[in-house]
Amino acid sequence: MTGDYRRFALTRAAQAIVVVLLAYVFTFLIISVLPGDAITNTLRDPQHGLSEEDIQRIVAFYGLDQPVVIQLLLSLGRFLTGELGFSLQSNLPVSQLVGDALPSTLTLATTALVIAIVFAGAIAYGAQYLPGKWAAIVRSIPSFFLSVPNFVIGLVLIEFFAFRLHSFTTTDPNSPVATLFAAITLAIPVSAPLAEVLIASLDHESRQEYAVVARSRGLTEARLFAKHLVKPAALPSVAMVALIVGELLGGSVITETIFGRDGIGTVVQKAVTGEDQPVLQAVVSLSAVVFVAVNLVADLASPLLDPRVKIRETKLKEKVGA
Amino acid sequence: MSADLLTVEGLSIAYGPTGVVHDVSFSVAKGESLALIGESGSGKSTIAKAVLRLLPHGEATAAGRVALNGRDILALPEKQFRPLRGRQLGFIPQDPASALNPVRTIGAQAQEAAALLGETDPSVRRGRILDVLEQVGLPDPVRVYDSYPHQLSGGMLQRVLIALTVLPRPSLIVADEPTSALDVTVQKLILDMLTELRRDLDISLLLITHDLAIAAERADSLVVLKDGAVQESGPSRDVFAAPRTDYARSLQADVPALHPDRYRDQRTAFQPARDGDYRTGHVSSPSARLQIDVRDVTKRFSAGGMDVLACDGVSFSVERGRTHALVGESGSGKTTAVRLLLGLEQPDGGQIAVAGQSTSGRSRAEVRDIRRHLQLVYQNPFTSLDPTWRVSRIIREPLDQFGVGTKPERAQRVREALEAVGLPSDVASRRPAHLSGGQRQRVAIARALVVRPDVVVLDEPTSALDVSVQAGILELLSKLQRELDLTYLFVSHDLALVRQVADTVSVLRKGQVVEDGAVEDIFSRPQHPYTRALLDSIPLATPAAALGEVATEAKQLAKATA
Secondary structure, three states, rough: HHHHHHHHHHHHHHHHHHHHHHHHHHHHHHHHHOOHHHHHHHHHHHHHHHOOHHHHHHHOOOOOOOHHHHHHHHHHHHOOOOOOOOOOOOOOHHHHHHHHHHHHHHHHHHHHHHHHHHHHHHHHHHHHHHHHHHHHHHHHHHHHHHOHHHHHHHHHHHHHHHHEEEEOOOOOOOOHHHHHHHHHHHHHHHHHHHHHHHHHHHHHHHOOOOOOHHHHOOOOHHHHHHHHHHHHHHHHHHHHHHHHHHHHHHHHHHHHHHHOOOOEEEEEEHHHHOOOOHHHHHHHHHHHHHHHHHHHHHHHHHHHHOHHHOOOOOOOOOOOOO | OEEEEEEEEEEEEEEEEEEEEEEEEEEOOOEEEEEEEEEEEEEEHHHHHHHOOOOOOOOOEEEEEEEEOOOOOOOOOOHHHHHHHOOEEEOOOOHHHHHOOOOOOOOHHHHHHOOOOOOOOHHHHHHHHHHHHHHOOOOOOHHHHHOOOOHHOHHHHHHHHHHHHHHHOOOEEEEEOOOOOOHHHHEEEEEEHHHHHHHOOOOOEEEOOEEEEEEEOOOOOEEEOOOOOOEEEEEHHHHHHOOOHHHHHHHHOOOOOOOOOHHHHHOOOOOOOOOOOOOOOOOOOOOEEEEEEEEEEEEEEEEEEEEEEEEEEEEEEOOOOOOEEEEEEOOOOOOHHHHHHHHOOOOOOOEEEOOEEOOOOHHHHHHHHHHOOEEEEEOOOOOOOOOOOOOHHHHHHHHHOOOOOOOHHHHHHHHHHHHHOOOOOHHHOOHHHOOOOHHHHHHHHOOOOOHOEEEOOOOOOOOOOHHHHHHHHHHHHHHHHHOOOOOEEEEEEEEEHHHHHOOEEEEEEEEEEEEEEEEEHHOOOOOHHHHHHHHOOOOOEEEEEEEOHHHHHHHHHHHHHH
């Protein structure tokens, strides 16, 4: 089995790399077909005050006088060596811009992910074990969460907790409490699909014959839940969590704006308005890397978590039955 | 009646406003076995669940009295009932493949059962578990202990479940169709083992089954249920030999093992006198009469680096208007043989001819045309019909696909097909969900007939159906064969059924034909030990001495097969 698993892991990792490269190429092509020559427009902007030599240097660096294919190859080559180029707006290295913004966003996204999982788990448990009427109410929470836009939740939380209760101040958006509320804002809509999946698979598992048989062995509902139902019900949500990471990356732009945090969201926002091609390219590629990496981990984990996924093994043959 | 372990009095169960069980009473004495018999919808499983208090919360309401050792368990609060679970009341479920948690090892789940013994030391518990696994005939208990359910076969899983059930030494076991998901030879072994364990450990049994033959063979007394009400009850031999009610009589009449010649008249009426010297493989009958001729077909699959010979030189042939049966258990290669014949798989070697035309070396279109004369009726009518289509469209599909006739002609053909299978014309506008199992299988047969094929492949056509429905379908198939001069290839694991419907038979095992010939010869003089094992596994009501006429008939059959 280990040999099989290694082969499986290597194949998946190779596929992941291909996906990242394709995402890079795709982003590059999208940006290059955008109307207007973004780079030269920015460079020629008198506000930048770049000298002719500077411009020549930058043009040569990006191969801007070359055909798109050459530009792509140059850019891809630099990407593979970890060189992300320079921002056209600030002349700072892109790696520095992104590196400065990344910790803040990572803190926010990770906290949000944890909160989302906790929310989803609590909702799913409640939907399963609360008495009738309450369970029905709990079951409707995910659709409520989904239907309220992210920014409304954020504004309500700020209004109530920052301005009324003074739990945190908007002037210090990176304080732990402020981060917590920002993360809750981000987590609420994201927890909804996860909760739906958990509710559905708990419903499914608790109706399975094995749950009935386990009950016939005298297990209490709590033990049945903890020992039998949690694991199989959680398996489908592992893939869901991986997808949620994508949502968190996208959602962070809005949340960071509302809470006044500096992060990747802010970087993206500036890069888009300023047509800052190298920054855009870097951020999109970085998101692709994170997204693909998380999904890769989910893929690689599922055979370890679920024995049924293990690559085919020879069945113990029944020696008795003729 | 203090000797009664379980007493059920006036039990009625309803799901919401719909009553499914009405005023049912019976009792099981200590050490005795009682079988609840009925078809789907008879409420037999619901009664079992009520006895075990496993009815879904809030959905089902039970009234009446279910007493275990004199205590009314319906009235007990859950806290007081829980200690009885497993320790007093064991449960063996129907489908072993779904009755164990797929993501936990057998050992982890067995520990739960062992915990009921009150033993706290896990290693002692483990020893007890390994002992009981060995007791139920599992050859390598340690390996089983560490396995996940998907790594074991169905028969092994059912042994595991029985082991877990008897481990805490309950006084009553409720077994809900414990063998209906298993191969016939395994079925017999499991039932034998259960009978033995019961005797050794002095456990009472409440057996839920649809199979009257199994019930009569394994239970001391019977309760026949229909639509949630008791039709008849009493000692097995009485109910079985001399059923008093019409329903019990018809159930008895529908057991294939007891009435091998049931469809004989209908079928032989149109057939020329059977030539006694028929032998598959070396017949001299004109090949023009051969509708299907499969010669030495081989098919290899590779699974997990291992090559499996699904078909290893399989040969069989079927004459026009006759029925040939392919018999075998799971893994015997019968399904592969059918898939090869239907062109769903390509053989690695060998020849397949349909109506004298070889299918090898022909273009796709030509083969497709040959296949048109070959239609398939699937095993499970509950899954083989598209639930979103109306019946008329389901039946019309092959016509649309082959581009047969104009639109009104197709509609006419659909009407004719419906009429031929004995369905009212208003069924055409319904969807499968609104049809019963028997009606669905009739729709599936109509779909096969609508292109007017010469050959119909029947893949376990009645195994998902109740016996009484099964009889109706088999009657229909016999009638259609006579009227339309159809050739049938009948795939089944049920030898008793094969005896009723087939003229010739091939017994398959592990991809090879171990024996073939006329049905009478195979049944009266089986040559191969595997064929004998298959015949032995047909449940027969042999224990009772005075079963009357039916039993004599059954016994003759038993003798013939011994």
